[in-house]
Amino acid sequence: xxxxxxxxxxxxxxxxxxxxxxxxxxxxxxxxxxxxxxxxxxxxxxxxxxxxxxxxxxxxxxxxxxxxxxxxxxxxxxxxxxxxxxxxxxxxxxxxxxxxxxxxxxxxxxxxxxxxxxxxxxxxxxxxxxxxxxxxxxxxxxxxxxxxxxxxxxxxxxxxxxxxxxxxxxxxxxxxxxxxxxxxxxxxxxxxxxxxxxxxxxxxxxxxxxxxxxxxxxxxxxxxxxxxxxxxxxxxxx
Amino acid sequence: xxxxxxxxxxxxxxxxxxxxxxxxxxxxxxxxxxxxxxxxxxxxxxxxxxxxxxxxxxxxxxxxxxxxxxxxxxxxxxxxxxxxxxxxxxxxxxxxxxxxxxxxxxxxxxxxxxxxxxxxxxxxxxxxxxxxxxxxxxxxxxxxxxxxxxxxxxxxxxxxxxxxxxxxxxxxxxxxxxxxxxxxxxxxxxxxxxxxxxxxxxxxxxxxxxxxxxxxxxxxxxxxxxxxxxxxxxxxxxxxxxxxxxxxx
Numbered sequence: 001x002x003x004x005x006x007x008x009x010x011x012x013x014x015x016x017x018x019x020x021x022x023x024x025x026x027x028x029x030x031x032x033x034x035x036x037x038x039x040x041x042x043x044x045x046x047x048x049x050x051x052x053x054x055x056x057x058x059x060x061x062x063x064x065x066x067x068x069x070x071x072x073x074x075x076x077x078x079x080x081x082x083x084x085x086x087x088x089x090x091x092x093x094x095x096x097x098x099x100x101x102x103x104x105x106x107x108x109x110x111x112x113x114x115x116x117x118x119x120x121x122x123x124x125x126x127x128x129x130x131x132x133x134x135x136x137x138x139x140x141x142x143x144x145x146x147x148x149x150x151x152x153x154x155x156x157x158x159x160x161x162x163x164x165x166x167x168x169x170x171x172x173x174x175x176x177x178x179x180x181x182x183x184x185x186x187x188x189x190x191x192x193x194x195x196x197x198x199x200x201x202x203x204x205x206x207x208x209x210x211x212x213x214x215x216x217x218x219x220x221x222x223x224x225x226x227x228x229x230x231x232x233x234x235x236x237x238x
Numbered sequence: 239x240x241x242x243x244x245x246x247x248x249x250x251x252x253x254x255x256x257x258x259x260x261x262x263x264x265x266x267x268x269x270x271x272x273x274x275x276x277x278x279x280x281x282x283x284x285x286x287x288x289x290x291x292x293x294x295x296x297x298x299x300x301x302x303x304x305x306x307x308x309x310x311x312x313x314x315x316x317x318x319x320x321x322x323x324x325x326x327x328x329x330x331x332x333x334x335x336x337x338x339x340x341x342x343x344x345x346x347x348x349x350x351x352x353x354x355x356x357x358x359x360x361x362x363x364x365x366x367x368x369x370x371x372x373x374x375x376x377x378x379x380x381x382x383x384x385x386x387x388x389x390x391x392x393x394x395x396x397x398x399x400x401x402x403x404x405x406x407x408x409x410x411x412x413x414x415x416x417x418x419x420x421x422x423x424x425x426x427x428x429x430x431x432x433x434x435x436x437x438x439x440x441x442x443x444x445x446x447x448x449x450x451x452x453x454x455x456x457x458x459x460x461x462x463x464x465x466x467x468x469x470x471x472x473x474x475x476x477x478x479x480x481x482x483x484x485x486x487x
Binding site: 006010012014016081084089090091093094096097101102108189192193197198201203 | 411444451475
């Protein structure tokens with residue numbers, strides 16, 4: 001298996017790990033958004049969705065562990081590549097002009113860590129129930145309600161109510177929107193880059209790949225931002 | 239025309255180097271950029287100063303020797319133009335120009351604007367060739383080659399190895415250069431037998447030389463004086479991936 005070790009240590013090998021883990025996380029983000037958009041279908045639907053996710057604790061933890069593993073692979077590979085990139089140009093230019101690179105492509109190493117920091121905040125906020133940055137008016141830890149067992153194997157999850165409470169503060173909503181914009185930029189470049197890293201490109205489909213990456217990134221930003229905005233403006237739960 | 243040049247001066251590989259401001263006066267717009275530097279150097283030498291060192295050879299845009307940054311752009315930024323083919327009419331009187339060598343750990347500065355690009359040669363030595371048995375020559379057109387393959391291989395083969403791709407890349411990656419060689423040889427029947435061992439050897443040498451990684455910015459291709467497409471990198475990536483299944487050692 002030494003060939004695999006050699007490949008995964010190589011620059012392109014690390015990029016392939018970034019692309020494959022990125023693809024899995026991209027899929028998760030889409031699934032997560034589609035699940036959450038059920039808030040527009042009403043309290044019962046969203047609560048049932050939450051209950052179905054939580055009903056099989058074993059499966060839930062397997063999925064969580066897998067996602068954590070994939071995220072770790074993505075982050076570790078990116079750190080290794082960024083360090084190599086820094087070492088590849090120890091002395092920078094006095095002047096450097098961009099011709100074609102985009103703001104999104106040049107800021108991947110910044111948008112990534114910020115989105116990761118947001119992810120930690122988001123998990124503490126909705127899964128644990130702790131507003132770690134103190135952005136809300138009242139500590140959300142006291143208002144977020146966890147699922148309760150109503151009968152053997154039956155759960156009651158007040159997901160809808162928690163979302164309304166969670167997005168009651170404008171500062172929290174602003175932080176979520178900021179993070180979603182960065183996530184959109186990150187995914188827009190990342191998804192397009194993935195095709196090239198895996199060698200799946202063809203000049204015939206290049207514009208289609210670019211359009212797909214940008215399009216899905218825009219849908220994710222709009223879909224995810226709509227929820228906190230709808231709650232804050234009273235469209236949902238008002 | 240008169241220009242103010244801010245030129246990187248470095249006595250040798252171990253010198254820390256610094257920018258020096260040099261006035262260039264009486265420049266003709268018909269001079270090439272290198273002729274302008276020749277002209278400036280004559281003046282420097284007659285004043286008893288060290289001339290500005292820069293690499294050059296053919297001065298017709300095909301050898302790949304010349305190249306440095308002009309105002310933050312490899313070869314000055316004019317599309318598909320090496321610095322020897324860049325003319326002073328592209329600039330205006332009184333302009334200030336910053337001249338810097340390619341900056342990459344794999345391209346150590348030899349002196350002033352000249353860098354050591356032997357790293358590229360070592361990547362070629364690792365696999366950028368086809369092994370040919372000598373003997374009576376084959377009939378020139380006996381080997382059928384698909385037109386599309388021949389065209390793409392030719393496009394990739396126009397790489398002159400000047401290093402502008404490394405200089406332009408925010409990660410100082412040598413991926414466009416390596417990808418061009420892998421694509422050029424791998425697309426042709428003569429290069430097919432060594433296709434998967436070549437891509438492994440060349441990319442490993444690329445990494446060993448200390449080049450960075452590709453983030454698909456596209457700067458390399460945009461500044462390439464031969465307009466090598468970013469597609470060569472994607473093809474190299476695909477070949478390296480396939481090599482993990484094809485190679486048996």
